[in-house]
Amino acid sequence: MSDRTPVFIITGEQGQCKTTFLHLVLGFTVGLNVRVRGVISPGYVRDGRRSGFALIDLATGEVEELSSIDPDPRCEIHGRFYFRPEGLAFGRRALAPPDPRETDLVVIDEVGRFELQGEVWAEQIDRLLAHPHPPMIWTVRRRLLNTVIERWKIANPVVVDVGTASVMATAGxxxxxxxxxxEAQTASGAPDFPLPGGRIAGDPPLLADAAAGASPNAPVILRRCYGPEE
Known part of the structure; x- marks a missing residue:
C-alpha cells in the first residue's frame, strides 16, 4: 500500500505562504474526522525578516518553540537558526511512526535543506517511509523539490504549487x-472508522461537511473552517 499511498508536496518559493496553504487544506479535513499526526511550523517575522519558528503537534494541538535567530548556547545551530532541544524533542515525538490503523494523514512542515543534510527531521522521515504509512503532506521549497523526491525515493508524489493550485481541489x-x-485498512481487518452523517470508509468525501463545522475534538489550531475565498 505504501508504494501507492501518495505524498502531497506543497511547494513554492520562500515566503510564498506554503504553511498558510497547508493550514487552509487542513481546515477542510478536520470536519471530516480525519485523524492527523505530524507538525506544522508557522514562522515569526522581526524587522521584516524571518526570526524563528514555532511547532504545533497536530495530534494534540500543543505548541513548542522550535528555533530562533537569537543565540543560545544550549541550541543546535542549523544555518542562522538556533534550534531548541525542547523543540527538536517535541517534533521528533510528534513525527514518530504512527499506528497505521489509527492515523489517516501525516503532515511534515517542512522538509528542507537541513533534512537533506541528515539533520532535524531526517531520521524521522526515514523511519516513516520504512513503514506502511497513510497519505502524507509535506511542504518543500521549489528549488529543493526534485532533490527531496529523489533523496527519499517518493514513488507517488503529488506536487501542489501554491502559485497555481486551489485549496479546495487539493483538500478534495x-x-x-x-x-x-x-478502505485498505478495512480490507486488512482494521475496524471501520465512523465518519460524519453515518458514512463509513469508502463513501465519497463531502467537503461541505467541513464548511458546516469542524469536529469539536479537533486541535484548537484547526477548529476554524476555511472557505475557498480565504
Whole structure:
C-alpha cells in the first residue's frame, strides 16, 4: 500500500505562504474526522525578516518553540537558526511512526535543506517511509523539490504549487487518498472508522461537511473552517 499511498508536496518559493496553504487544506479535513499526526511550523517575522519558528503537534494541538535567530548556547545551530532541544524533542515525538490503523494523514512542515543534510527531521522521515504509512503532506521549497523526491525515493508524489493550485481541489484530492487508505485498512481487518452523517470508509468525501463545522475534538489550531475565498 505504501508504494501507492501518495505524498502531497506543497511547494513554492520562500515566503510564498506554503504553511498558510497547508493550514487552509487542513481546515477542510478536520470536519471530516480525519485523524492527523505530524507538525506544522508557522514562522515569526522581526524587522521584516524571518526570526524563528514555532511547532504545533497536530495530534494534540500543543505548541513548542522550535528555533530562533537569537543565540543560545544550549541550541543546535542549523544555518542562522538556533534550534531548541525542547523543540527538536517535541517534533521528533510528534513525527514518530504512527499506528497505521489509527492515523489517516501525516503532515511534515517542512522538509528542507537541513533534512537533506541528515539533520532535524531526517531520521524521522526515514523511519516513516520504512513503514506502511497513510497519505502524507509535506511542504518543500521549489528549488529543493526534485532533490527531496529523489533523496527519499517518493514513488507517488503529488506536487501542489501554491502559485497555481486551489485549496479546495487539493483538500478534495487529500480526502480521496484518505478514503482509499481507510478502505485498505478495512480490507486488512482494521475496524471501520465512523465518519460524519453515518458514512463509513469508502463513501465519497463531502467537503461541505467541513464548511458546516469542524469536529469539536479537533486541535484548537484547526477548529476554524476555511472557505475557498480565504
Amino acid at each position: 484530492d487529500v480526502m480521496d487518498a484518505v478514503w482509499e487508505w481507510r
